[in-house]
Amino acid sequence: xxxxxxxxxxxxxxxxxxxxxxVHEDGMESVIVNRADGxxxxxxKEIGIPQMILSTETSSVVxxxxxxxxxxxxxxxxDKKKVLAAYCKENKINPNNILYVxxxxxxxxxxxxxxxxxxxxxxxxxxxxxxxxxxxxxGGYGVVKELAEILKGRMRNGTAK
Numbered sequence: 001x002x003x004x005x006x007x008x009x010x011x012x013x014x015x016x017x018x019x020x021x022x023v024h025e026d027g028m029e030s031v032i033v034n035r036a037d038g039x040x041x042x043x044x045k046e047i048g049i050p051q052m053i054l055s056t057e058t059s060s061v062v063x064x065x066x067x068x069x070x071x072x073x074x075x076x077x078x079d080k081k082k083v084l085a086a087y088c089k090e091n092k093i094n095p096n097n098i099l100y101v102x103x104x105x106x107x108x109x110x111x112x113x114x115x116x117x118x119x120x121x122x123x124x125x126x127x128x129x130x131x132x133x134x135x136x137x138x139g140g141y142g143v144v145k146e147l148a149e150i151l152k153g154r155m156r157n158g159t160a161k
Contacts, residue, residue, distance in 0.1 A: 004096075005049055005097060005098070005099050005115075005116065005151075006049070006050070006094070006098065007050050007052065007093055007098050008044060008049055008050070008051045008052075008099045008101070008147075009051075009054050009084065009098060009099070009100045009101070010051065010054070010100075010101045011101065011103060011104075011107050012053050012057065012065070012075075013055065013056075013057060013139075014102075014103035014120065014122075014123070014139040015101050015102065015139050016033055016034070016037055016053070016065065016144065017139065017140045018139055018140030018141065019103070019139055019140065020032075030061060031061055033065055033140070034141055034142045034145070036142035036144075036145035038068070038069060039148070040143075040145035040146070040147060040148035041069045043145075043148035043149070043151075043152055044147075045070075047148075049099075049151070051071045052072045053065075053066050053075070054073075054074050054077060054083065054084060054110075055073065055074070055075040055076075055077065056076075057075060057076070058075050058076035063075065079109075080106065080107065081109045081110040081113055084100075084110050085113070094115075095113050095114045097115055098115055098116065099114070099115070099147075100114045101120070101144075101147065102117070102118075102127055103119060103120050103123040103124065103127060103139050104124050105124055105126060105127070107127060108127060111127065111131070116132055117130050117131045118131055118134075118135065118147065119131035119133075120134075120137060120143045121134060121135055121138050122139055
């Protein structure tokens with residue numbers, strides 16, 4: 001599997017967050033992310049697999065987190081399947097070589113078009129049914145770190161199939 005992955009795509013809310021948002025009195029929103037995911041992104045960078053965030057939301061929080069992680073983000077996406085297909089065409093990536101981590105029904109359509117759908121442990125039941133792998137970690141609690149450790153372990157053990 002590992003040798004076939006050419007891109008890892010993350011949904012943001014419910015994958016890198018626990019899917020909750022704090023709304024402040026002034027209307028500003030904030031979320032909590034897990035620093036372990038930053039380590040996970042760096043481990044995957046060392047492996048050499050490109051990563052990106054694909055989010056329905058348009059938020060300065062998502063943009064700031066992507067910038068801090070040093071990975072691209074496409075946000076404000078109404079049709080994730082269509083946007084990812086266009087991205088793949090533009091970058092000459094076969095959708096079968098994409099690992100996508102999603103958690104909710106707005107990820108279902110796109111996850112049905114890629115090679116490696118992955119879900120956090122607290123994902124929507126329909127997403128878990130679609131996933132080729134369900135992680136032990138809940139969204140917002142180190143999903144990317146767990147994925148990175150799995151990929152790194154497969155490299156170390158020579159099971160990069």
